[in-house]
Amino acid sequence: MTSIGFDEPELISRAFQALQRSYSPYSKFRVGAALVSTENEIFGGANVENASYGGAICAERTALVKAVSEGHKRFQALAVVSDLDEPITPCGICRQFIREFFSPETPILLVSQAHPANNASETSYKGPLIKRTNISVLLPDSFGPEQLDR
Numbered sequence: 001m002t003s004i005g006f007d008e009p010e011l012i013s014r015a016f017q018a019l020q021r022s023y024s025p026y027s028k029f030r031v032g033a034a035l036v037s038t039e040n041e042i043f044g045g046a047n048v049e050n051a052s053y054g055g056a057i058c059a060e061r062t063a064l065v066k067a068v069s070e071g072h073k074r075f076q077a078l079a080v081v082s083d084l085d086e087p088i089t090p091c092g093i094c095r096q097f098i099r100e101f102f103s104p105e106t107p108i109l110l111v112s113q114a115h116p117a118n119n120a121s122e123t124s125y126k127g128p129l130i131k132r133t134n135i136s137v138l139l140p141d142s143f144g145p146e147q148l149d150r
């Protein structure tokens with residue numbers, strides 16, 4: 001079966017919806033993520049923190065754990081959003097987690113809250129800045145499941 005492809009604005013909007021549910025009373029840093037599976041199902045996730053700070057789970061892993069535990073292990077894209085005017089980039093643990101399930105070139109969209117060029121002197125609003133990357137760029141020379149195939 002051929003994929004119909006994913007709807008990028010929809011995926012980004014689902015990441016912003018997920019961000020609204022961020023539980024981040026300690027860092028006050030809200031993050032949202034959204035994944036689209038090869039079955040065209042979208043899974044959102046937010047960061048969920050803990051009074052024991054090290055227990056925090058990032059938005060990217062929340063979304064992945066939701067999807068994988070519902071039977072979706074192959075993905076067409078991931079979008080990550082925050083409240084910042086510049087895109088953020090996944091932490092090391094999330095990169096390894098993404099590496100487990102993503103193909104090297106699968107699109108990862110790192111999306112700002114608003115375009116950094118927006119300011120009082122701007123007459124026309126510029127939408128969010130989208131940095132397009134993939135896991136082979138974010139985690140080069142990585143260790144992955146193939147290495148355990150013996």
Ligand SMILES: O=c1ccn([C@H]2C[C@H](O)[C@@H](CO)O2)c(=O)[nH]1
Binds near residue numbers: 030089090094
């Ligand atoms: O890509 C990222 C970076 C950070 N965080 C979360 C972890 C923690 O709750 C807060 C501050 O690091 O942001 C994410 O969810 N995703």
Ligand SMILES: [Zn+2]
Binds near residue numbers: 060091095
């Ligand atoms: Zn992370």
